[in-house]
Amino acid sequence: MIIEGNHIQVGYDETPSEGVADADGWHAIDIRFLINSKITGSSQVTLWRATFAPGATHARHTHDAAEAFFVMTGRGAAGTDDREYEVAAGQALFVPPGVVHWFRNHSDETVEIVGCYAPGGTLEEAGYHFVGEVTDEYRTV
Numbered sequence: 001m002i003i004e005g006n007h008i009q010v011g012y013d014e015t016p017s018e019g020v021a022d023a024d025g026w027h028a029i030d031i032r033f034l035i036n037s038k039i040t041g042s043s044q045v046t047l048w049r050a051t052f053a054p055g056a057t058h059a060r061h062t063h064d065a066a067e068a069f070f071v072m073t074g075r076g077a078a079g080t081d082d083r084e085y086e087v088a089a090g091q092a093l094f095v096p097p098g099v100v101h102w103f104r105n106h107s108d109e110t111v112e113i114v115g116c117y118a119p120g121g122t123l124e125e126a127g128y129h130f131v132g133e134v135t136d137e138y139r140t141v
Helices: none
Strands: 002-004 007-009 026-035 046-062 066-073 075-080 083-088 092-095 101-104 111-118 129-132
Touching: none
Parallel strands: none
Antiparallel strands: 002 007, 026 046, 046 101, 046 111, 046 129, 066 092, 066 111, 075 083, 075 101
16 A cells, blocks of 8 residues: 555555445455545545455445446346346446445356445445345346
8 A cells, every 4th residue: 555645556455355244235245445534534435346256245225425336357137226237347337326226146256346435435424224135026137
């Protein structure tokens, strides 16, 4: 990690896996917050990278902030409101504040995603709210 004046550079391997809980809808996900207010002191953005093992799910939830993410590797199912869509490496998604959404890896390969919340310097500042599990009624992909 390099922090010199206004230059902030953080390596993925330098960032610990966040202790996210099953009870909050995080199932078999390794997520690391690379840029956040703890590192930068700014509440403007949180940049994260998540790895979804086969079968991993980030359950239905909302944020008070906007979220954007890019699928780097693999394929999965992304849900918005009450509909699910197939997504794959090379595709980006945008979720406006307050919209119920989820992601699950229904494939046999690992999915890697990079994303951000804005504004919000941490997951808590971005206003994370667990809504519920992804039940069969939402699993359409």
